[in-house]
Amino acid sequence: MPTTNGHVKPGRSEVYSEVQTSRLKVSLPLPSVLKSSFDVVDGRKSSAAGNPDEIAKLFPKLFGQPSVSLKAGGSLPKQSLKIGIVLSGGQAPGGHNVICGILDYLQNRAQGSTVYGFRGGPVGIMKCKYVQLTYEFVYPYRNQGGFDMICSGRDKIETPEQFQQARETAKKLDLDGIVVIGGDDSNTNACLLAENFRANGLKTRVIGCPKTIDGDLKCKEVPISFGFDTACKIYSEMIGNLMVDARSTRKYYHFVRLMGRAASHITLECALQTHPNIAIIGEEVAAQKQTLKSVTNYITNIIGKRADAGYNYGIILIPEGLIDFIPEVQQLLAELNEILAHGVVDQGGAWKKKLRSQSHELFEMLPKAIQEQLLLERDPHGNVQVAKIETEKMLTQMVEVELENRKKEGKYKKDFKGLAHFFGYEGRCGLPSTFDSNYCYALGYGAAALLHSGKTGLISSVGNLGAPVEDWTVGGTALTSLMNVERRHGKFKPVIKKAMVELEGAPFKKFASMRNDWSLKNRYINPGPVQFVGPTSKVINHTLMLELGSQA
């Protein structure tokens, strides 16, 4: 095949770049405990994250089962297994290595095993759409980003009919186990599937793996979800470049919105990696019941102080989900949805009288473009499309208006030039960092070991991540122990609560202790592109270290 650069991907029609090819050849280290024979040792009986009585009712077969850890010594029975794998939800760097880990485990420890990859996410289980995953098929995806090996999907196995379909697939393929690679929702679903299989007398076991670049699926035994490290490093590379640009150009304020709708972990991690002048953490905004006006003022005040100090430029990080954290905005959106569902918006603005006075005031404060976005763009259910609101532009414009006002009052004398950026998709599918490559491989290898040992309803858990790979711990955490319930449509639904940025946790406290210094002085750090070779390739994820430290 003619190529302009790179190599043909082994066995595929695609072309690989030099860096992709070099990553393919890199061998993956394993924690010591996975290199020799091991036992799977039960811990203590587990409970639930909240409402244990309700969780016990929802998971009569699985509730209370212990989490487990792998210990050297002993050995698992020699038997071949039939395993299905599914990728669920949004992309995260490293997903392919989880699959490589599963395959390599089976090849080393359970020869003669068969692995199926369900295509396009959980719908692949329901419709029994799969591909057999052989070493030759999987090899080209080793250490590569994306989920394109078998693709992912956002469907859920929810209705009795869908569970029935899943059971039929499990029986048809004679599955010993399924590995579900996904976030909080997908792992909740994995646990429901494990319970359902067990309750229906199927042998098929289910093990989850913690995936999400947002970093909001974690607990004591699962210190981090995979993909977070790579995504944050890619965003931090770009933020670092903007910092150098700002310091060179000396005339722009860069407003950078970062992925992370439910929690602000990415913004916090990128802040710790790069030292921006301002970083807004949604959880803090919510805890302090801040308003859009107070967030705007916070930013504007710092810009004013920087102007006095001679700096007319800066970097501001904003989490994608910011407006979800501001109560008054939620209130305004609810009122708008209601008004627009039952009436029309007249040009004269008489409709605004239907808004409560606080919401009316807030609406009037918004930039015209945002007002129109709120009134015009609605999803099929008639709701405002919050995800489409460009928070970084909204804040840039609000800050600009506020600075104009201060200028008129003689309190600000510079020209403000704001530039808005959104870093999202560029990070979800990057080449996995060395950390994510190794972590995912261990997660997959461990997940297969858990299935091999007969376990179900656990999430693969690799710990002690601040240490060298050989010292990492491996085990499985009872999914029911992570659960709480939420009441929806009059029924209790199990949920794994999203892990939010803890305002008392070490990473936030570290950030809080430094941000004043960062705001007025320029402590920018430019991490540069992720390196795969040489000493800098071994730099460990920073927040991770802090968080581990805080848990020790």
Next chain:
Amino acid sequence: MPTTNGHVKPGRSEVYSEVQTSRLKVSLPLPSVLKSSFDVVDGRKSSAAGNPDEIAKLFPKLFGQPSVSLKAGGSLPKQSLKIGIVLSGGQAPGGHNVICGILDYLQNRAQGSTVYGFRGGPVGIMKCKYVQLTYEFVYPYRNQGGFDMICSGRDKIETPEQFQQARETAKKLDLDGIVVIGGDDSNTNACLLAENFRANGLKTRVIGCPKTIDGDLKCKEVPISFGFDTACKIYSEMIGNLMVDARSTRKYYHFVRLMGRAASHITLECALQTHPNIAIIGEEVAAQKQTLKSVTNYITNIIGKRADAGYNYGIILIPEGLIDFIPEVQQLLAELNEILAHGVVDQGGAWKKKLRSQSHELFEMLPKAIQEQLLLERDPHGNVQVAKIETEKMLTQMVEVELENRKKEGKYKKDFKGLAHFFGYEGRCGLPSTFDSNYCYALGYGAAALLHSGKTGLISSVGNLGAPVEDWTVGGTALTSLMNVERRHGKFKPVIKKAMVELEGAPFKKFASMRNDWSLKNRYINPGPVQFVGPTSKVINHTLMLELGSQA
């Protein structure tokens, strides 16, 4: 100083990341000819790129002087020099290494020399604002991105008073030479300054260096401007990630606008590096006198064909300057500027009758948000702010409308989801690639050699760039030989014509020969992050090789 990661930048208050620190320590190779003693050998008498008679009148002292090349043997006189350096125009990765090259040359070949860095661009020359550049001062910027060592500016030395100021500075500092690091405009200015100094009997000589990420300053002897390689590699990393995302998610069309207002080199280079489904090259659009509608149809047709082939996703690259290449858009903008200068825009739309019919039609075809942008956002001179028009969003929306129409006619059956991106500032200030680091160091080292040998009015020229560094050629090209004239306000002004993408050149022809294959099949390449260590760090700029090939 407390740091959360990285090292304190030597002698500075900033903190360096691991990768920055590792780059600091990397020694820079030199072309063989610069490592031993050499002679500066004159070539043939030169002419001009166009209108030689006018250029001869504008540069009576310099016109016709030969370009030069460095050859091994001989030696330059032992003398110390006083040199000033100025960075001019937008940031480009590698600028700091040009300065390092100048300093290292003087330290090795002209001991006792003094170097001044003019602060903030040409205004630093006019106002005699400078800092003395010592090895200790410069060292922390070695192989680092940005222009923050002495910063840049966009002022020009134009009026007789400004030339007078420049002469005063040159006399005050007793300068033997000035190195101007900049793009086409800045190098034109460098030549005017060289002529002015010579005409006024000053000893101060002026040498230019080719800088611009846009890649539009080049000629036979200057195969590429510095910064282009790094910027394209950073953009290509992100485009490659979006490709993996597209292939994994299978539901998004990513519309990516890339920097490059005057010429589409960046878009072409990134296309060759990553193989997108569509890349629009402005020069081709202009040559074919395409309309916005025809560009939209071209994109929509490919999306339609991809849908038939089962692909409902893709990657589309668009040059920042696209609308500057479309004659009908230029016409519309001119009419709008005229109308808005002399009247008001009424809500009813009666003002539209003032538009010519073709412009009226075009205006009605534009998305509402773009229409408003054209009517509302104006610069201080009342002109439409073309740079603020988000071409990628405009095209996304126009394609969406066209696909909706086709859907109604039953010709398109998928759901189109477009996502718009702009990659610009992230690339201008990245850590210089190995190529740009080495190239800039040689450019600087060579510029100092040219000054040392008594030359003026040349641009530092390093060639044979496809070969290993030791085989690179070094010389200087007569700036007057690159010039043509433009008539402005009734006077001839010298200009270095921007190098556009040549539709008969090897890079475009290569692209044109492959784009049909890319459009319907997915030949995506994910170059990954720039590597500084290991074999992949030595991958040479791709277009560069092609272009060199085409010149051989």
